[in-house]
Amino acid sequence: MDEPERLAERILEGDEVTAAKVISMIENGDSVGFEVLSFIFPKTGLSFRIGVTGSPGAGKSTIIDRLAVSYANMGRKVGIIAIDPTSIRTGGTLFGDRIRLKSAERIGGVFIRSMAHRGFQGGIAKAAFGAQCILEALGKEIIIVESVGVGQTELDISLISDVVITVFTPDFGDEIQLMKAGLLDVGDILVINKMDLPDAQKRATDFEMYLATFGRVDWHPPIVKLSARRGEGIEDLVKRIEEKRLDGETNRDEKIRRLILSLIKEEISKKVESLLLRDEIESLVLEVKEKKRDPYSLSREMVSRILKEDHRWERRE
Amino acid sequence: MGEKRMKILIAKPGLDGHDRGAKVIALALKEAGMEVVYSGLHKTIDQIVNMAIQEDVDAIGLSIMSGAHIPLTRKLIEKLKERGITDKKIFVGGVIPSRDIPVLEEMGVHGVFPGGTPIEEVIRRIKEILGN
Secondary structure (H helix, E strand, C coil): CCCHHHHHHHHHCCCHHHHHHHHHHHHHCCHHHHHHHHHHHHHCCCCEEEEEEECCCCCHHHHHHHHHHHHHHCCCCEEEEEEECCCCCCCCEEECHHHHCHHHHHCCCEEEEEEECCCCCCCHHHHHHHHHHHHHHCCCCEEEEECCCCCCHHHHHHHCCCEEEEEECCCCCCHHHHHHHCHHHCCCEEEECCCCCCCHHHHHHHHHHHHHHHCCCCCCCCEEECECCCCECHHHHHHHHHHHHHHCCCCHHHHHHHHHHHHHHHHHHHHHHHHCCHHHHHHHHHHHHCCCCCHHHHHHHHHHHHHHCHHHHHHCC | CCCCCCEEEEECECCCCCCHHHHHHHHHHHHCCCEEEECCCCECHHHHHHHHHHCCCCEEEEEECCCCHHHHHHHHHHHHHHCCCCCCEEEEEECCCHHHHHHHHHHCCCEEEECCCCHHHHHHHHHHHHHC
């Protein structure tokens, strides 16, 4: 296995095989992968990173396929990272996004990589950010990350994107669902897809009115209505994305800050898990079961013990 | 993040339009804990090789119901060699007469699964071959 610096050179020269292998290292938490990244990272920063989120079935992949074609027609090299959920039950993943990226597959110069979420809450940003850097090192100027958009994962995607597109469909009418899902909190551009469905126009108007009334107070993101399946409205979306890109106002400082904090928290959390011995945890479980201690004071005490006992941190190296 | 995983591409090359078998296998392998990329229909061998490279899969499984398994497999193996890819295992499944099994194995295929092979056996053998 070559040295990290040599691997980084190969990627910068356009070696896709090496790039793909290093992305796998990052996914697996292999330290060599991160060493490669340390050589690559200083050379990144010029690519434009688009995040696409929304409920399953909203049409994210189809939209991304159309976007890839549009950007390729503009002469840009495109990279796509599609994140799919890992089955908690079996640990396996079925990646189906490539099926809908048919046109993107046919264009030269599009690198598509599927990544499993692996149930790692908050941690997917770590692997996806690394993959973005590698795709940029390969020469991709537009990097699109597609993420499963329920619960907390949209927040991750804003950490690693210059612009986030949140995709809805006209049948997303239940207001409580919208509020619960938190999907409205993150998008810089909101898309209503599947405008080819019957009644779509009326429902889209209802949705827009809802947003105007109950949406975020600070500002109202532009809404683009389109039909990815029919290829209608895509130029509008590209226009909005380009507006954002040329605007330059992407909040990079804030995102870098949050990314660093998120990575630090993740490292600490991994460390803590490796420090707690199994019999220690079992005795804690017993104390809580027998109501001798409550879980809150017990965990606070464990944290002070772990932090004070410096030698524990060293022993586990 | 952290555990090593087995990743496989289930691909449908050529004009063959029957994808039920491929989808059943893809789902079964996922249930068995693997990461499975499904290619979709009508992919060229070049596209399949590109997918295998980009996804850094450990194995490529061709699902072929059209009878064209020998020329398609040969082409896949040639293209992989051309691109310098030597570390991916190759499996072929579908409508495959038993007399063709040794021919495919001779070419370098690591496992042949004619239609009717029980799914548990397919999974077991794939995991065995990838585990080594």
